[in-house]
Amino acid sequence: MSRRNRKLTSRTLRRIIAEERARLNETLEMGLSHPSEAPKKTREVPAEKYADTLEDCCNWYQVCKLKESKLQKELMLVKEAKRRLKRRILENM
Numbered sequence: 001m002s003r004r005n006r007k008l009t010s011r012t013l014r015r016i017i018a019e020e021r022a023r024l025n026e027t028l029e030m031g032l033s034h035p036s037e038a039p040k041k042t043r044e045v046p047a048e049k050y051a052d053t054l055e056d057c058c059n060w061y062q063v064c065k066l067k068e069s070k071l072q073k074e075l076m077l078v079k080e081a082k083r084r085l086k087r088r089i090l091e092n093m
Helices: 009-031 035-041 050-090
Strands: none
Touching: none
16 A cells, blocks of 8 residues: 655645544544444444435436536526627627
8 A cells, every 4th residue: 555645734634623523523423432433333224225215316316417407508598698788788889
């Protein structure tokens, strides 16, 4: 395993602190004394229970993609109209 040396910038340091804070908060929420105890407390849930939820999420994602493409087309039309109006205003001045 190779290791890369990185500069410890303020952004990196903030990210590391945020990750540790999240891990500690998760530990405290579960009522544990140390983060290594978290896997012992978690329970597995059968996948059958979440299959419908996953399918619904996938369907909703597809709907959102379609809506996004429609809105992008509308935005292109609005930008084109705005560009033409701006040109007409400048010509009439």
